[in-house]
Amino acid sequence: MWQRSFVGVSVLLGASVDEALGGLPAGVEAALGDLPVRLRDPRKVVRAQALATVAQEVAVALDQVTLR
Numbered sequence: 001m002w003q004r005s006f007v008g009v010s011v012l013l014g015a016s017v018d019e020a021l022g023g024l025p026a027g028v029e030a031a032l033g034d035l036p037v038r039l040r041d042p043r044k045v046v047r048a049q050a051l052a053t054v055a056q057e058v059a060v061a062l063d064q065v066t067l068r
Contacts, residue, residue, distance in 0.1 A: 003031045005061070008054025011039055 003024055010020035017039045021029070029036065038050035 003028050
């Protein structure tokens with residue numbers, strides 16, 4: 001889970017997909033699902049949807065932590 005958040009938030013903050021993936025330990029790309037493919041898609045709407053999904057996942061996780 002944190003890997004998807006790391007990549008998504010890194011890209012939202014201006015890093016390239018390759019830079020974000022380079023910050024992860026080797027072999028964890030399986031935990032990312034189709035996120036790297038969607039972030040590299042040439043269509044802007046697909047990239048935006050991928051980033052919005054990650055942002056929503058982060059917001060839900062933060063909300064769950066604050067409710068405890």
